[in-house]
Amino acid sequence: MFHTPVSFGIPRRPLLTALAAFFVIIAASAAFAQADDNEQLKRKAAELVAQKKFLEALPILEKLVAAEPDNASLQFDLGSALLVKSITAVTPDEKRSYRLRARAAFIKSQSLGNNTELVRAFISSIPEDGSSGSETSKNPISNAYLAAGENEFAKNNYNKAIELYLKALDADPKNYYAALFVGDSYLQLEDFANAEVWYQKAIAIDPNIETAYRYSATPLMKQKKYDQAKERYIEAWITEPYNRFALNGLLQWGAITNTNLGHPKIEPPNVEFGPDGKSKSTINVNPLAMDGSLAWMAYVSTREVWRTELFRKKFPQSKEYRHSLAEEAEALRAVVKMALSLNPKQLDPQIEMIRRLDSENLLEPFILLALADKGIAEDYPDYLRVNRARLREYVNKYVIGTQRK
Structure with missing residues (x-):
């Protein structure tokens, strides 16, 4: 008796398709299982981070970041854990290595959208070479x-x-x-x-x-x-x-506390000085406006005088010019003085705010906290030493309070 080949009723290509579908199902099941595992790991890591158990969280975070390298939150937590690990590391090279990895994780978190003040602070606090910085005591x-x-x-x-x-x-x-x-x-x-x-x-x-x-x-x-x-x-x-x-x-x-923080809106013209020492600036005002806004010209001219003459007289010990608190304050006061001389129908709101801050002895605090560049910042320690109360008053009244409007 000849045996007739038995057909299971499934042609070859549909069988391969069915097998392929089976492996897709298996792979999908594995992916769902992995995703579920990751969610459990995330919960565990979050719990440890909340408890500040960063050393225990570190291996979990490393595994999670390997699976989800584009997760900004995980990158930030990893950076935090690596920073703590750098403290417990034994050798200087190990400490430096962990600090570098931490900095890289914070930078990655920032690049993924976590551009908070905190992540920027962490990045700036770790030197680019991973060094530890200065000792806390001479002892x-x-x-x-x-x-x-x-x-x-x-x-x-x-x-x-x-x-x-x-x-x-x-x-x-x-x-x-x-x-x-x-x-x-x-x-x-x-x-x-x-x-x-x-x-x-x-x-x-x-x-x-x-x-x-x-x-x-x-x-x-x-x-x-x-x-x-x-x-x-x-x-x-x-x-x-x-x-x-x-x-x-x-x-x-x-x-x-749902408190809206900010500074009064005062936007002086941007002044740049060329190699010849002359200023280059753009003043956007309506020449027909009767609000004294043309007085912003006085800001530019005052700063030019400081650049060419006054700085050397006021700061004879300085070898190079820098933008100073005294210069900025005088330039802003010059704007108010010129604006009032134009007999405006109603003073421009920004110029009025300068006048108001100056009348309250809070113009310098505003400049130092809202307008400071590298040059002005050099004047801060001396000002703080004798004017802490004024700085505090400015923050309470204008940054936190409603009087900046």
């Missing part, structure tokens, strides 16, 4: 204890960290960061009273560093004491206004 024993304390802090051993920070302070009572980090350790232990004590000790050691003011606002925010926290964030910002971390603290307070 090497104090530095050694501080580093050991940081190692314990990174492992969430806060009580042990406090012991080591106190030894760092014993070796150098002026070690600002040792006092600061004692406060930060108490904050992590939710001992807010002791945290406040140590933040204030850090401020007493050096009131010209913003960090302790800003850190001391955190327990107040946790307790919803927003008005008191606002005062600390203001002090942090006016202490170091060109520090992104200091500004970020105030911005976070504004976001949480």
Whole structure:
């Protein structure tokens, strides 16, 4: 008996198609399983990050970022974890390697859309070469204890960290960061009273560093004491206004309290000086307007005089010209003076705001906090030393208050 080939009723191509579909289903199932696994890992990583257990979160974040390299949030958390890991690393080369990886992760997060003040602050705080920056104390024993304390802090051993920070302070009572980090350790232990004590000790050691003011606002925010926290964030910002971390603290307070922050709208003409020392600027005003806005010409001419003559007289110790607070203030006052001489029907709103700020002795604070360039910023430490109250008044009245309109 001849056996007739048995057909299963499935031609060859449809069979291959069915097998292909089967493997697609298997692959899809695996993808769904992987996606589900990733979601579980994300929840676990988020939980660890929230608990500040960055060392435990690091391997999970590395795995997640490998799977989702274009996730801005994961890149940011990875950068944070790598930065903590750089503290516990043993050799200088290892520390540098982790800092470089952290910086790269923050930059990647920024490129993916996370362009917050905080991520910019982290990027700027890590040198491009991954170096650690300067030591916190001239006393090497104090530095050694501080580093050991940081190692314990990174492992969430806060009580042990406090012991080591106190030894760092014993070796150098002026070690600002040792006092600061004692406060930060108490904050992590939710001992807010002791945290406040140590933040204030850090401020007493050096009131010209913003960090302790800003850190001391955190327990107040946790307790919803927003008005008191606002005062600390203001002090942090006016202490170091060109520090992104200091500004970020105030911005976070504004976001949480739904407070719109900003400066009065005053936009002086952009003045550039050519190789011949002559100014180049564009003034966009309506020549027919009866509001004194033509007076912006006085701004340009005043700055040109400063560039060619006055700077050398006012700053004889300086070898090169720089844009100064005194120059900017005089140029803005010249605008008001000329505008009033034109007998305007109604003063241009920006010029009126300059006049108002000047009458309240707040023109210099406005310039330093809203218009400062590199040259003007050099005048800030001297101004802060004797005018902290005016800077504080300006922020309360105009940046946080409604009088900027």
